[in-house]
Amino acid sequence: MKTGLDSIDEKIIELLQENARISIKDIAANVYLSSPAVTARMERLERNGIVTGYHASVNLEALGYRIKAFVNLEVEPNQKQDFYPFIQAIPNVVECNCVTGEYSMLIEVEFYDTMELDDFISKLQRFGKTKTQIVFSTAVDHRNPPANMARPLLAEA
Secondary structure: OOOOOOHHHHHHHHHHHHOOOOOHHHHHHHHOOOHHHHHHHHHHHHHOOOOOOOOOOOOOHHHOOOEEEEEEEOOOHHHHHHHHHHHHOOOOEEEEEEOOOOOOEEEEEEEOOHHHHHHHHHHHOOOOOEEEEEOOOOOOOOOOOOOOOOOOOOOOO
């Protein structure tokens, strides 16, 4: 589904994804527009909810977060009203998704050590059965797909 983006919008998004600190002047040079024209496009992208923020990419391991894990949780639908505020209040939760399958929640977490992870899981189990996978390594870190939705998938892997 196209979102009404043209190739210039797509290039602006690509540049911002590569470096959120890129200057308007540098974006303008890359897309061959004036700085005010780029500013207007960026404001429109923000207003339309396409660009939702500007972020620094942080090496969590360098900050001491040595344990990355994915926790599957079986939550009954009637527990969600209590579960959502609980999970949102835990800063170690990187992402929480409601999913299909045997488990209804997939939670990505980062902790300093396995003792902290164990404490978190103990508290989480009041909502239901869990299954935890600790990450050994990450072949592809979180990234956004290309802004150009019409781009064909890679033919060769």
